[in-house]
Amino acid sequence: MKLLFERSVPGRGMDLLPACDVPAAEFDPSLLRGAAPHLPEISEIDLGRHYTELAKQTHGVNDGFYPLGSCTMKYNPRVNEEMAALPGFTQIHPLQPIETVQGCLEALYTAEQLLCEITGMDGMTLQPAAGAHGEYTGLQLIRSYHLSRGDTARNKIIVPDSAHGTNPASASMVGYKVVSIPSNPEGGVDLEALRAAVGPDTAGLMLTNPNTVGLFDPNILEITKIVHDAGGLCYYDGANLNAVMGHVRPGDMGFDCVHLNLHKTFSTPHGGGGPGSGPAGCKEFLKPFLPTPHVKKTETGYELYAPEQSMGKVRSFYGNFLVVLKALTYVLTLGKEGIPEASAGAVLNANYMMSKLVGSYDMACNGLCMHEFVMDLSRQAHDYGFTAMDVAKRLLDFGMHPPTMYFPLIVHEALMIEPTETESPETLDEAAEVYLKILAEGMEDAEKLHHAPLNCAISRPDEVGAARNPVVRYTFEA
C-alpha cells in the first residue's frame, strides 16, 4: 500500500485551524529552517482511508482470538472507555489546584487501595507507564531500602533463567549485577541453586508466580524465606497475576514489592489502544521510598505529598491517569466476587484448551496448568521438519493471532498459549480444531507450512534483513 508521503499532492489538505486573527509574530531568521518540512499534503478522507487500510491489516482482540502467552490479551470492556471519557476526568489540567480535582484524587486513591488489597501490599505508586517501568521502580524501592540502612554491599539481583527478559534488563538499569539461576525440571526455582546464590551481596530476587511455564511454584514460601534470611528482598513480577488474582496475594507469599500490568490483568488496552500502566506496590517498610507525589486521604479531603525518603519522580505528574481509571472501573465492575471468578475462568479456559491438544502436541510440563500452557514442537521439528514458527505463521491464515513463540527460552520450540477468561468455549473449540488441523498438515506436508501464511496480505517478511538493515526513514526524491 502507498505511504502518506506517496499519496501527498502539493496544495491539498484540510483546514484544521481557524484563520489567524492576531498579528503574525516575527522570528529571528536564525531560528527558522532553510527548507520547508516534507509534511504530507492530503485530504481528510484520503487520510482516513489510509489508516482504515492499515487497521484492516492488523489483528486486535476485537478481531479474533488472541492467545498471546504472558500478555493476557483479555477483552477491554467498553464501560472502561466510557468512564475514562467522562469530562470530569478529561477536561482537567495536571497543575490545577487540588481542591478542584478532589474526584480525580479520590479515583487515584481508591485505585491504589483496591490494587493494594488484591496484591497484599500497603502502598503503591501509579506513576510507572508500563510493566518494565514498574519493575524499575520496584527495584529502586529495594535499592533505596538497602542504601538507607548503609548496606552498600548488596549489588546482585537473582533472576531465574525462565524469567521475562525485562527482569534482568530492569536490574541492570538500576545498576545491579544479574545472577541467573537454573530452573528445576518442573520449571520452578531450584532451591539448592537459590541457596547457593544468596549471600551478603544479594539485594533481592525477582520472580513471577505462576512462572513462565504456567505453573504455581509450590515452594514459594521457602523461596522467599531463603532470600529474606540472607538479607535480600523479594520482588514479584505481576505479569502472571491473572492466574491467581483474588485467590492468593503476592504479599502473603512473602514478597516485599510488586508491579502490576494494568494493560494485562486489569483489562486496559495494550499498545495502539492506549498507553500501558505498571503500578509498583510495596509493604509498609518500603512506603517512605515511594515516588512523589503520592495521594493521601485527610479529614479535609485528598492531598498530594512527598514520601519522606522518596526516590523522586519516575514519571511526570501522576502516571497514565486515564488508564488507571479504566482499571479502577474494571475492579469496581467485577467486585470482590468477580475478581477471583475472572482468574478462575482464565485457569479453566487454559486447561480446557490444553486438554484438547494434549496427546497431539507435546506439553512442556505435564499435569494441570495455571492461566497459560507451553507446547514444545521439538519432536515435530526433528521428525517432520516443521517448527513452532511454521505453526504460528499458518495460524494467521485462520484469522487467529499466533501464541507467543520461542518463550520461555528454556523450551526450545515453544508455543505459549494464554486464552484468558473472556473467550467462550466455542472460540476455544474452534481454535483447538485449527491447531490440530495444522499439526496434521505439517505431518503430511511440512513444506506447505514453510510457506505459510498463504492467504495474508504479507507472507513472510524478511525479519533478518529488517533487524540487520532497518530502514526507519522515508527518503524523499531530491
Add this chain to the structure above:
Amino acid sequence: MSNIPAELKYSASHEWVKEEDGVFVIGLTDYAQSALGDIVFINLPEEGDEVTAGESFADVESVKAVSDVFSPVTGTICAVNEELLDDPAQVNEDPYGAWLVKVENVTATEELLDAEGYAAVVEAEEA
C-alpha cells in the same frame, strides 16, 4: 549433525576455545549458531575488560531471542573481533572462523570438554 572440530576445546554452554601461545581465542559453536538462528546483533566487551569463567561477557541477538555468551576462562581481553559488530552473520556462516574475543593472562578456566565430550552435550540437548 553439527560440526565439532577435534582440535578445539568446548564449554557446556556452547563456546569453543583455542589456546595459541597462552592466548585463549573464544567463539560460538556451530550448534550454538544453529540453535540461535540468524544472528542480527552482537554486543562485545572492550579490550582490557576482565572476564570471569562462567560469567556472561557478551550477548548475541537473533530473530528468536537475546542470549548471553559465557566466558570459559578468567582473564583479560586482549583482542575483540570488531568485524562482527557490522557483520554478525559471519558467526552463522563460519562459526569456527568468526572468533569473538581473545583473552590473555588467564588464571582459571572452566572444566573444558574435548570434541567427544561436547558432542555428548549436544546430543543430550537435541534428544
